[in-house]
Amino acid sequence: MTAIRQAELDALPVREALPELVSALDGHGAAVLCAPPGTGKTTLVPLVLAGLVGGGPRRRVVVAEPRRIAARAAARRMAWLLGEQVGGSVGFTVRGERVAGPGTVVEVVTTGVLLQRLQRDQELSGIDVVILDECHERHLDADTVAAFLLDVRETLRPELRLVAASATTDAAGWARVLGHGRPGGAPVVTAAGVSYPVETVWAPPARPVRPPHGMRVDPAQLTHVASVVRRALAERSGDVLCFLPGVGELARVAGQLGGVDAEVLQIHGRAPAAVQDAALAPSEHRRVILATAVAESSLTVPGVRVVVDSGLAREPRVDHARGLGALATVRASRAAGRQRAGRAGREAPGAVYRCWSQAEDGRLPAFPSPEIRIADLAQFALQAACWGDPDAAGLALPDPPPAGAMAAAREVLVAVGAVTPDGRATPRGVGMSRLGLHPRLARALLDGAAAVGPRRAAELVALLSEEPPREYGDDLAAAWRRARAGGDAYATRWRAEATRLRRSAATPAGPSTPTPTLPEPEAAAPLPGREAASRRAVGAPAPDLRASGAGGADGSAAPATAAGAVSGDDAAAGLVAALAFPERVAKAKGEGAFLMASGTAAELGDGSRLRSAPWLAVAVADRGPHSASARVRLGAVLDEDTARAAAAHLLASGDEVRWEAGDVAARATHRLGAIALSVRPLKNPDPALVRAALLEGLRSDGLGLLRWTPDARALRARLGFLHRTLGGAWPDVADDGALLARADDWLEPELSRARRRADLARIDAGQALNRLLPWATGEAARLDELAPERIEVPSGSRIRLDYSAEHGQPVLAVKLQELFGLAETPRVAGVPVLVHLLSPAGRPAAVTADLASFWQGGYLAVRAELRGRYPKHPWPQDPATAEPTRHTNARLRR
Template identity: 85%
Template sequence: MIRTAALDALPVREAVPALVSALDGHGTAVLCAPPGTGKTTLVPLVLAGLVGGGPRRRVVVAEPRRIAARAAARRMAWLLGEQVGGAVGFTVRGERVAGPNTVVEVVTTGVLLQRLQRDQELTGVDVVILDECHERHLDADTVAAFLLDVRETLRPELRLVAASATTDSAGWARVLGRGSPGGAPVVEAAGVSYPVETVWAPPARPVRPPHGMRVDPAQLTHVASVVRRALTERTGDVLCFLPGVGEIARVAGQLAGVDAEVLQIHGRAPAAVQDAVLSVADHRRVILSTAVAESSLTVPGVRVVVDSGLAREPRMDHARGLGALATVRASRAAGRQRAGRAGREAPGAVYRCWAEAEDGRLAAFPSPEIRIADLAQFALQAACWGDPDATGLALPDAPPAGAMAAAREVLVAVGAVTPAGGVTARGQRMARLGLHPRLARALLDGSAALGGRRAAEVVALIGEEPPREYGDDLAGAWRRARAGGDAYAARWRTEVGRLERAAGATAEARPRTPLGSGAVPDDAAAGLVAALAFPERVAKARGEGIFLMAGGTAAELGDGSPLRSAPWLAVAVADRAPHSASARVRLAAVIDEDTARTAAAHLLSDGEEVHWEDGDLVARAAERLGAIELAVRPLRAPDPALVRAALLDGLRAEGLGLLRWSPDALALRARLGFLHRTLGGAWPDVADDRALLERADDWLEPELSRARRRTDLARIDAGQALNRLLPWATGEAARLDELAPERLEVPSGSRIRLDYSAEHGQPVLAVKLQELFGLAQTPRVAGVPVLVHLLSPAGRPAAVTADLASFWQGGYRAVRAELRGRYPKHPWPEDPATAEPTRHTNARLRR
């Protein structure tokens, strides 16, 4: 019997007529409805004609998470007074509860994506509702783009609704209404009127911000204390949001002894625990949850939310091929969703574990997954759809070009697409497996080598990382899962069955390289599958617990790992903390070199390597597996072009000081630098090493081509080489000594070397004062007055001037008064203009 009273109590019913009208007129609509209004439950039933008397239509509701899909189906079935599997059913990965009479089917976005690839017309479906589209999961964005493509090209009658509580309604209206003036209609529903009080509860002392996966233990201790506070200050159940399973476990440990049942809900939680959380209880509860409880789910009895303010987002290091989850500050939209959980049934409160002043600095919405995640699976889906570059898809955000290029490289390496981007038959098989392309490759090739069951077991372990207590040894974790009776082992066995069936349905004729499935032990089998999935992560030992992966990144094992002494590893799960040079190995298996060569055959190379290393040229023939050196022998006759390039690299790295710079060569460089600054034109720029290296062909040949090592560079006379840069073609080179003379003759007859080394200054003439008697004006070089450093008889600076005339008239008297008592044997005439210039003392002059 239909529960009419419960249906009538859902606030979204007031917006349903406008939604139906929008769909009748435009075929697409955006539904904005706050939490608790019934958008996930009443709207599908009305659009399907199961309530309200409308025409019967088949409706598919796409949810971002399995737990939400199951819960939504159960709630709708309850409202109809039925069991799940009748008029309302659900399908998630590895589980389907639906029948021939199912009219409303709730599926995960991943399941819907697979259906669209098998049947682009989505035959038999009249309406698709994309629920919680504000979360911006990649699968949801992709599904929306594919459905809009279907509407435009194949089925204009297919109706499409994007529904959320806190979405960017204007953005989704533009996407769904592509080509329509004003976009798709936006229908808004009034929310539940129960107020939610905000209590700001920041830590008393500063805590370290999240870093990678790490959350400051002091922050978790504070969250636990806020939960205890909320239990004493408020009534009803407490729902606490934390970023991940590990944080949930730690906070649960700190809540031991509270007067309430402590439950943990997340994507890996057993079905029994999920059912207990979503059921009415006769006792007080504290529910510790990840983001799975942000939306779609109504947790009965909750009157208080404690929000840690943290969330997990995927991050992809494309250069290293390492993906990981990162802990970030939750967006304001997520904060509103979380707070709304407290006001679904009655007035409530949200305790926010940060300061009110910080709230305005938070991001408005979560980062779209397409901007930050690994795009290999998306790129394969797009290629299978017929749009490899995804340029024709109506996506809310375009995929970053760099991430798509990295994804294309992965797909080419596993044989899923051609270098031009077209999907291969193998790629089509991979896409049907519902796995990341790397894992799909491991399942297909591993099944051919080991048998479908064993390959599926290892792929299932890698695809859903086992609990940390299983350890970091993949083979050991495999044995534990086989024998285990815990919740993870149960989920693992279900996934193994799905993968074994899928592998059998998409089996290839034979493996690329026969590996002999008959007698491969479990440890070797685990390593083979992991290496097939992540060939760039096969790793060779560099020391105890330290490895170099083929992709070029160092990897480290934790203390106490049983894998620390292995010569080779296949790393299945690894992450790299921000600013860390090494990856942390989370799950790996021991392999041998032959397995590494087989799995990563596309990374094998054998060729000449000539490069600058540790201060000298290294020339060798090397066989490599990516960045891993397998075998090396010295090269007696390396390619001269490679040698020359390597020597230039050395000069760039260590500077032109590797050449022989005599005092004359340094002086010539300074003179040429002065002329370039002063006259420009044909006079070359020689002051900057980079400028000189760019013109290496003009001045370092043929000496550079004859060099073979560092010592050969040291024999090159830099001054002689620099002469090649003089402007010989214009004839200006002949004027070098005229324009920038090496020496100047002074009145005493001495020829004094000029110093041109001041980078932006004048040439310097450092000369004893007595040698300039009678010189009225400052000498000039290339029209520039020299800077005269007047020296005492002992050669020490006495004065500096660029205007000798002014010095003789004023400054000389002060210098004479100070120095003639110190140097009485030297002439200090009152009138230097008429005195005889000299290098000698008075006694020499009298002679």
């Protein structure tokens, strides 16, 4: 055992803030610690609060980190400072790995592990202090843990001390949350840091690159990042830390750095511990460290003097088509950019090469979006239900969950039997919450274990929870076999997770209906899950996960029965994938083309052995922005019986009467979601369904399906004029939607007697519209008075008025000579008509709404232009006193 490294402890700048922090915790029990990177907030603060250094009272401290790599690194660093091995005074626990002993005083855990502990022991017995590190990242687990801990402090253990620590946090916001209603909130303690200057080098691509879409990153962007890394190696000294959005991008950039005079390492959350340790240890050789966001904070990577920032990040998004949260590639926020750049100035002056322009930088989002606002909330909602607050209304969260996302999450949880309809967690739901899986995958594990055996179910769900590499292919069963035989890093992680899940599945998680099992072969198969972007067709049924009989008050959920001609790996893979994604079971509709139960079309790539499958369980699919169909990236052969059993909640039989291809279609159907299993014509459909289909047709194709005579159109225009002018009892008939909303008032009984499009064409729309007149008030009798069909002009002619003019004024189109002597413009319902004065040939000569002014001015110009062209017609100099006429001069002389 080595002595405590006191010199290193004394050199950590956060020491100066420790007295204030201890005082704040003694007085308030909670505090916010803002400390820049490299100050020792992750390592020295826990040791002091635990009494391991500094001579304070001995306390048990839990430090919650957002990532496994950070948890391991922090524990190792603290143990090194104490001169111990990890597992002594300092230990850590992450999913699938625990290094701690009876003498452990400081334990570093991931937020997910702490969440599970709180659900098992709400008092968090034996723990005196909890530190939430890197709370600025706003991961959903971290926000949930903070809310639960505040609830514990409020109701069970007011002596529990809580610290929210971060380098770049919203101090005021977290002080308000931790203060839990206290005036001024919790105290904020700020530690000064020692940082070195970091020069910014703007290095945008020479040519535009395509923006990220879903998980896809333009290969040209990655090529550019690799070239900037080479440039940085040539221009600067020290190690280079390059930030990329995901593991796939790390591998592609690493492949383009062959031949560089440096060791190339890849560091990410799934990397083996030995690789992570190598990246975090000093090296005698120059290195290029390609990293995801795990290296943004918490970790100090020794030797780094240069950062190359791709400017990209991954954020969760709700993928409704797949039914699980998905990751999307986005532009990194300015706050993330500052965090990344700071890695270059931890130990000495450095530089950051930003792979975008300075002009673009100002348009980037200021902060990353809190995960609670954008992520799938099914797991969060289950945790809240198990905590006893199904709506999360009583939780002190930094941001409240969106109501729509919580409602969607509740639907999923009810469907898989995790909660009752009123939101209370069932015994099955409590067990599911402890599996560390999305509730969909928990359903697949539990019900799949009953059908195919715990080992195979666990192996398949492990593949579903982390998508295997693309080189594993699109055949789920084949990918499963490859993972079992493989020696790559993915296969190693997969085996560890499968072992964990198998142990978890062996513990009952609530009642379940017995299910026939498939034979357990020596093999088992993989499925993925991160990218899925197929969009449901309009009108397709929403995804629903209910197993047969799921959602009972006792939380029971009947697993699907696996029965079919397919055996072995294919059957097991198909069943478990279908249990996880029942709305994505798909029926073939051609070679390589399928229709999913959700209503989305899907297709397989050329050469896939799945192309001839009659049914498919789609595990992963994506879809380009202009593609009509989703492309299946991973699927399993399925048979109809298994599809029916796994997606039994989507089975529906009944009469379908709808408007299709311009007419009423009536048939008796048996469907699995959008997939028609059987269809036959329906001879005597329900009249109510027929009426609804006809209304659907009128909405989609318009009221032109009815018979509109000229008189009917004129009546509609007159009523529209009176509605605009007088309102009141006069109905709105100008808008088709308004008319259809009152179909019962004017289209009955003709609509109820109609059976097809031809029957609609026989309905006289004018006669039907008469039913909308205000008969009850007596106003209907004034229709001809208020909006006469025709108006008599001075010549004695009765001229039809046009009420359809867009500007709202009725139009009187009449030959000019017929209005001689008329000084005032005629009015209808108090509105002056718009007079279209016509030539003797019926062509427009002038338009006016003020006849008196026209006779005095405009008439002279019209007379001068037209009297030579029409000499046989009268053109008096004084039209106001002339005799109106429909005839020529010769007729007038006779």
